[in-house]
Amino acid sequence: MTGPATTFRLLDGRVGWDPRPEDGLVGVSLDAGVLRLETVDRPAPDGASVLSRSNDGTWWLAGSPGLRRMGPCDSEFRAWGEARHVVDLAVRDRRLALVLVRGRVKVIDAVTGQLFADVWIHGATRVELAREGSFTVTDRWGGRTFLDPSGLVCSADPLCGPGDPLPAQPVSPRPWPSDVPLSAQGFNLPGRGSFDWHGNRSTGEDLGTFGGVVERRGQFLSAALDSGIPGCRWHRIRVDAELPHGTGLEIAFATTDGPAEARAAAQSPAGPWSGHPAGDPHPTDWFPVLARAVDSTLDVPPGRYGYLRLRLTATGDEIPAVHQVRLDLPRSTSLDHLPAIFSEDPDARDFTERFLSIVDAELEQIDEVLAKRSALLDADALPDDALGWLAGLLGTGFETEMPAANRRAVLRAAPDLFRRRGTPRGLVDTLQIALGVSSTVEEMGPTRPWGAIGRANLGTVRLFSRSQKRVRLGTSRLGVARVEGRGNPDEDALLAGAHRIKVHVPPGSDIPLVSRVVRSQIPAHVVVTVEAATTGFVATTLRLGIDTTLTPPESAVVGDVALGRRGVVTAGRARGVPFLVGREVVAGSSASEGKEMEFSC
Numbered sequence: 001m002t003g004p005a006t007t008f009r010l011l012d013g014r015v016g017w018d019p020r021p022e023d024g025l026v027g028v029s030l031d032a033g034v035l036r037l038e039t040v041d042r043p044a045p046d047g048a049s050v051l052s053r054s055n056d057g058t059w060w061l062a063g064s065p066g067l068r069r070m071g072p073c074d075s076e077f078r079a080w081g082e083a084r085h086v087v088d089l090a091v092r093d094r095r096l097a098l099v100l101v102r103g104r105v106k107v108i109d110a111v112t113g114q115l116f117a118d119v120w121i122h123g124a125t126r127v128e129l130a131r132e133g134s135f136t137v138t139d140r141w142g143g144r145t146f147l148d149p150s151g152l153v154c155s156a157d158p159l160c161g162p163g164d165p166l167p168a169q170p171v172s173p174r175p176w177p178s179d180v181p182l183s184a185q186g187f188n189l190p191g192r193g194s195f196d197w198h199g200n201r202s203t204g205e206d207l208g209t210f211g212g213v214v215e216r217r218g219q220f221l222s223a224a225l226d227s228g229i230p231g232c233r234w235h236r237i238r239v240d241a242e243l244p245h246g247t248g249l250e251i252a253f254a255t256t257d258g259p260a261e262a263r264a265a266a267q268s269p270a271g272p273w274s275g276h277p278a279g280d281p282h283p284t285d286w287f288p289v290l291a292r293a294v295d296s297t298l299d300v301p302p303g304r305y306g307y308l309r310l311r312l313t314a315t316g317d318e319i320p321a322v323h324q325v326r327l328d329l330p331r332s333t334s335l336d337h338l339p340a341i342f343s344e345d346p347d348a349r350d351f352t353e354r355f356l357s358i359v360d361a362e363l364e365q366i367d368e369v370l371a372k373r374s375a376l377l378d379a380d381a382l383p384d385d386a387l388g389w390l391a392g393l394l395g396t397g398f399e400t401e402m403p404a405a406n407r408r409a410v411l412r413a414a415p416d417l418f419r420r421r422g423t424p425r426g427l428v429d430t431l432q433i434a435l436g437v438s439s440t441v442e443e444m445g446p447t448r449p450w451g452a453i454g455r456a457n458l459g460t461v462r463l464f465s466r467s468q469k470r471v472r473l474g475t476s477r478l479g480v481a482r483v484e485g486r487g488n489p490d491e492d493a494l495l496a497g498a499h500r501i502k503v504h505v506p507p508g509s510d511i512p513l514v515s516r517v518v519r520s521q522i523p524a525h526v527v528v529t530v531e532a533a534t535t536g537f538v539a540t541t542l543r544l545g546i547d548t549t550l551t552p553p554e555s556a557v558v559g560d561v562a563l564g565r566r567g568v569v570t571a572g573r574a575r576g577v578p579f580l581v582g583r584e585v586v587a588g589s590s591a592s593e594g595k596e597m598e599f600s601c
Contacts, residue, residue, distance in 0.1 A: 006235075006332045009225055011308070012324035020221040023277040027218030028312060035322040037218045037312050049197050050089045050174055051187065054110060059189060060096070061199050062086035067098065068199040075192065077199030081113055082106070088174060092129035099127050105137055107151065117151030126174070214319050217272065221279040222308040224259040227329050231257065231302040235331035236357065239294040239310075244318035250311040251289040251296075255303025256281045279309055297357045298327075299350075333357050379411035387411065397520070401513055402434060409433050427503070427521050434517055437505055444500040500527045507533055 011017050013033015019025050029038045049063035057072035067089070069080035088099040096110040103124040107117040116133075123139035130136070133149035148154050181188045186196040196202050227234070234255060243249055268278040279286075286309060287300045300306075306327065312320045334356045335342060335349065343349045375381055382390060384404045391397055391407070394414050398407050410417075413433050420426030424441040431437045470489055471481045503518055505511075515530045522528055 007329060009227070009306075009327040009329065010324065011222065011327075017220070018223045018225070020223050020277075020279065024221045024223065025218075026221075026276050027215040028220055028310075033323075035220055035310065035312075037314055037319055038215045039319075050086070051177060051180065052089050052091045053177065054091050055093065058110070059192070060089055060091060061195075062089040062098065063197060065198050070189075070192070070199075076201060077195065081108065087124070088126050090127050090129050090135075092131070095129055095133065097127040097129050097135050099124050099137070103139075105135075105151075107135060107149070116149060117147065119147065119151045121145055214314055216314055217276070218312045219273070219276045220308075220310040220312075220322075221277060224256075224280070225306040225308065225327070226259075227304055227306065229330055230304050232304050232306075232329055233302050233331040234298045234300055234306050234327060234329050235333075236297050236328040236361075237289065237295075237308075238326040238328075239322060240324040240326075241294055242321045242323070243292065244320065246315045246318050247320035248311075248313040249292060249294070249320060249322070250309075250313075251293070252286040252309040252311075253289065253298055253300050254279075254281055254285045254287065254307040254309075255300050256285075256305045256307075257303050259305055273311065276311075280307055295361070297354045299354070333360050379408045399434070399513060399516065401510070406434055406436065421521060422523050424501075427518065430521050431503075431505075431514065431517060435510075435514065437509055437514060439514075440504045442502040442504065444502065445498040499525055501529070503528060503530045505530065505532050 013030070017030060017035065019030075027038055028035055030036075049061065052060045052062075054060070059070040059077070061068040061070075061077055064085050066079060066083040067081050067086050068077040070077045082098060082100070085101040086098050087101060090097040091110065094110050095116070096108045098106045098108070100106065103121050105117070105119050105121055105124055105127055106115065107129075108115055117135075119137075121137045121139060123141060123143075124137050125140045126138040128136045128138075134154070135147055135149075137145045137147065139145075146154050179190060186194060186202055188194045194202050232255075234253065237251065237253065239249070239251065241249055268274050268276055269283055286307075287298075289296045289298075306329075308325065308327070310322060310325075312322070314320060331353060333353045335353050342352055369376070377390065377393075379387065379390060384407075387404065387407045388398065390411055394411065395418075396410065396414055398410070402410075410433055413429070417426060417430055417433070420429070424443065427441055428439050431439045470476070470484045471478075472489065501522070503514070505514055509532050511530055511532055515528075518528055518530060
């Protein structure tokens with residue numbers, strides 16, 4: 001009986017991340033299907049710095065150090081009016097409204113410092129100034145209080161009292177000015193310079209990269225992942241992540257035999273993650289994976305439902321990112337193919353499974369490559385920069401001048417060209433496919449014109465002179481025959497022109513390039529000559545498209561041409577063509593018939 005077939009569960013942008021509803025994403029976001037730490041517009045380290053600008057060009061900076069002001073002609077922030085922690089700041093015309101810690105609200109003249117209103121509103125977090133001088137205060141529960149310019153309450157519209165449960169969506173912080181670049185260390189005012197969060201002047205290098213500030217901690221909690229197998233043994237987790245220097249990734253996994261529903265949310269234990277949801281099933285049920293490990297065997301109890309928790313951290317401007325998570329299930333290792341004695345002890349079985357999973361992981365990668373071999377060997381599917389890799393795998397190569405289309409054609413035809421490598425037809429096809437050059441191959445050996453008396457037909461071959469081919473005592477004349485000290489003199493007639501070829505290419509061909517390709521395709525003992533034909537007509541061995549071009553002859557003058565060699569007899573001005581192709585032309589008979597003759601090249 002065989003076990004269940006192995007499968008896997010993916011979490012990514014294409015399949016879906018399946019975060020837990022409501023609080024599955026805290027401090028992280030899914031940007032184009034990639035899980036990243038969230039970039040926030042509010043940059044202050046303590047979440048309390050507020051920057052605003054008056055109509056006259058005055059800048060106001062509020063935060064834990066108090067209130068600071070930089071006038072239109074100033075170059076630095078200076079303490080102004082209030083030294084206590086300022087929670088929120090609003091400016092309209094000459095009026096300045098402040099929300100201080102513990103809910104105290106002040107309205108001040110921004111020029112003279114005159115106090116218009118000083119009231120206390122429980123839980124005040126936001127203040128807004130109206131054009132007529134009245135202002136509105138919003139508490140942290142969402143309740144709003146409307147006050148006249150003197151600070152008296154003119155109407156109230158609280159959404160809920162301080163003792164009621166907090167609303168699902170608390171009041172959002174005041175947005176940062178869109179034209180002021182910011183970083184984790186400070187901000188830059190156009191035309192004024194760079195400052196840290198306390199208003200002290202700084203250099204741009206000290207502030208790092210300007211832009212949205214990245215959350216320092218973020219957590220992803222998955223919904224219940226149903227394996228469909230009761231008591232499933234979750235096997236392996238693989239995470240495709242980018243973890244630059246100064247960033248971290250913590251992975252934890254939990255299992256249950258039933259979905260965690262209708263249970264009170266557990267509180268996270270004390271620590272740096274105390275402000276993040278604990279997640280299902282229970283904080284003590286999570287089993288962490290090794291720190292920064294992105295490929296690990298899951299050492300968790302069996303369970304049908306799995307829960308994944310990812311915690312991303314950052315200390316600088318670098319942002320960690322998770323592209324995909326793969327969960328393999330159920331557990332299947334090479335132990336299944338070993339004798340049963342290796343599985344008798346549960347502890348030993350668990351250790352052996354985790355030990356063999358290291359080797360199984362390597363074998364799985366090899367199997368995946370073999371499964372994709374058809375795509376890896378498809379010249380049409382590979383990108384241009386990978387064609388050289390495939391050529392090296394097949395034992396061939398490319399010239400630098402070859403375009404990508406020709407390279408793909410060579411790879412497609414490589415099996416057939418390898419079978420015919422070193423043959424005349426294979427060489428012609430290689431030049432045509434690789435370079436797009438039409439060619440012919442002339443083998444010098446079969447066309448040698450030597451014959452021997454008694455076996456030769458006069459008129460078809462010419463006699464081979466033994467005394468003139470090489471020096472022979474008693475027969476050769478000095479100065480006519482050459483001296484050679486190798487080979488058998490009786491075989492000179494047979495070996496003349498052997499192992500020599502001529503490759504004829506059209507006019508204008510790149511001879512060095514063609515020569516390199518030809519040299520790579522012929523045996524080492526063959527001597528090759530590459531010749532580019534000139535335009536014209538050769539009346540011997542015709543190679544149409546190579547050295548034969550049908551063009552009209554040029555005019556010639558009697559005495560400058562030799563009949564039968566460089567001249568073509570044509571009709572005179574008064575009569576038509578005096579000859580037919582395939583028939584001999586007799587110059588004397590044509591002239592005796594009264595035809596006016598002329599000669600052309």
